[in-house]
Amino acid sequence: MSILVTGGTGYIGSHTCVELLNAGHEIVILDNLNNSHLEAVRRIERITGKKPVFIQGDIRDTQFIQKVLIDNKSTAVIHFAGLKAVGESCEQPLKYYDYNVNGTLCLLNAMQQAGVKTLVFSSSATVYGDPEKLPIQENSPLKATNPYGRSKLIVEEMLRDLYASDPNWHIAILRYFNPVGAHKSGLIGEDPKGIPNNLMPIVAQVAGGRREKLHIWGNDYPTPDGTGVRDYIHIVDLAIGHLKALEALDSAQCTAFNLGTGQGYSVMEVIHAFEHVSNKKITYEMAPRRSGDIAECYADPHLAKEQLGWEAKHGLREMCEDMWNWQVKNPQGYQ
Ligand code: NAD
Ligand code: UDP
Numbered sequence: 001m002s003i004l005v006t007g008g009t010g011y012i013g014s015h016t017c018v019e020l021l022n023a024g025h026e027i028v029i030l031d032n033l034n035n036s037h038l039e040a041v042r043r044i045e046r047i048t049g050k051k052p053v054f055i056q057g058d059i060r061d062t063q064f065i066q067k068v069l070i071d072n073k074s075t076a077v078i079h080f081a082g083l084k085a086v087g088e089s090c091e092q093p094l095k096y097y098d099y100n101v102n103g104t105l106c107l108l109n110a111m112q113q114a115g116v117k118t119l120v121f122s123s124s125a126t127v128y129g130d131p132e133k134l135p136i137q138e139n140s141p142l143k144a145t146n147p148y149g150r151s152k153l154i155v156e157e158m159l160r161d162l163y164a165s166d167p168n169w170h171i172a173i174l175r176y177f178n179p180v181g182a183h184k185s186g187l188i189g190e191d192p193k194g195i196p197n198n199l200m201p202i203v204a205q206v207a208g209g210r211r212e213k214l215h216i217w218g219n220d221y222p223t224p225d226g227t228g229v230r231d232y233i234h235i236v237d238l239a240i241g242h243l244k245a246l247e248a249l250d251s252a253q254c255t256a257f258n259l260g261t262g263q264g265y266s267v268m269e270v271i272h273a274f275e276h277v278s279n280k281k282i283t284y285e286m287a288p289r290r291s292g293d294i295a296e297c298y299a300d301p302h303l304a305k306e307q308l309g310w311e312a313k314h315g316l317r318e319m320c321e322d323m324w325n326w327q328v329k330n331p332q333g334y335q
Pocket of ligand 2: 200202227228229
């Protein structure tokens with residue numbers, strides 16, 4: 001009996017594997033290493049003292065996935081595998097629909113054929129687009145504004161249709177806000193290939209001297225200091241959210257949950273917190289707004305608390321401390 005973790009060597013997947021192993025679950029990691037390193041598997045083993053099964057493969061190969069599920073007597077799937085860069089999704093939309101939509105369709109077909117009907121799916125707060133009301137509740141209007149967001153929204157709709165057609169499915173859709181930080185050990189963390197797009201990895205790389213400066217995309221938003229506000233969530237809290245979701249999936253359902261802290265921080269607040277914990281100056285330059293960005297986004301996380309018994313425990317300081325610890329110990333990532 002095991003849990004199949006697709007994309008399990010990636011940023012969120014690797015941290016979730018640690019929590020699953022620590023909780024006594026058996027796991028099989030499946031990843032094509034498109035955006036991750038095999039070294040993550042060795043690090044997961046170093047942290048937990050348990051060796052996970054690793055299979056290199058692609059979720060778009062239905063027959064292969066079906067065999068993996070049957071051979072390993074899988075009872076559930078946590079599905080992280082996919083692409084996540086908004087800008088790239090605008091340049092190469094078909095690639096995003098192939099990996100994220102077609103990939104998930106192939107996985108669902110394999111699960112159905114193997115009789116595995118329990119799924120935790122990685123969605124994103126991006127499915128809310130530019131929210132009308134804050135904090136964002138799960139029943140807010142859904143309206144993605146780019147191909148990446150639309151690929152998540154299409155999969156969400158697919159999952160709701162699947163459940164409506166066959167109520168034996170147990171599905172949790174987790175809408176992540178902004179995952180940051182790293183495991184306390186500093187052994188696993190985010191290692192974006194190429195130039196990172198997200199704020200926190202860039203801030204960490206500037207503090208570590210790997211990058212010269214940060215561009216702040218806009219200081220004229222209707223926020224207290226004019227810079228964008230987001231709900232940053234510690235990666236270990238997020239990983240534990242998956243464990244809680246899986247444990248709560250004992251009844252048939254298809255439910256979406258926000259995984260955020262409920263607290264928004266501006267770009268300037270993140271910079272100041274990072275400067276404080278790293279004792280480094282973050283050089284930055286003001287720049288025009290980034291196309292497609294919204295002013296403010298933070299979660300109402302109450303549903304996850306009520307139904308999953310989950311809430312985020314780490315604050316911004318710990319997010320920055322653990323991010324900095326990972327950066328100092330792994331200045332070039334896993335390389
Ligand atoms: P990541 O790139 O670190 O991990 C994704 C993993 O999936 C990688 O290891 C990659 O090699 C693998 N993969 C990609 N395509 C595959 C395929 N066809 N077959 C097998 N493996 C494949 O990304 P992450 O930050 O860990 O994100 C995990 C999931 O969470 C993604 O679905 C992403 O869209 C979603 N998400 C991420 C964020 C974020 O800010 N990190 C926010 C919201 C949602
Ligand atoms: N941001 C920035 N400079 C960067 C990257 C991000 O000013 O180089 C800002 C961005 O405009 C937003 C916030 O930081 O207000 C978080 O951006 P990120 O890309 O990490 O998350 P998302 O916008 O997808 O929520």
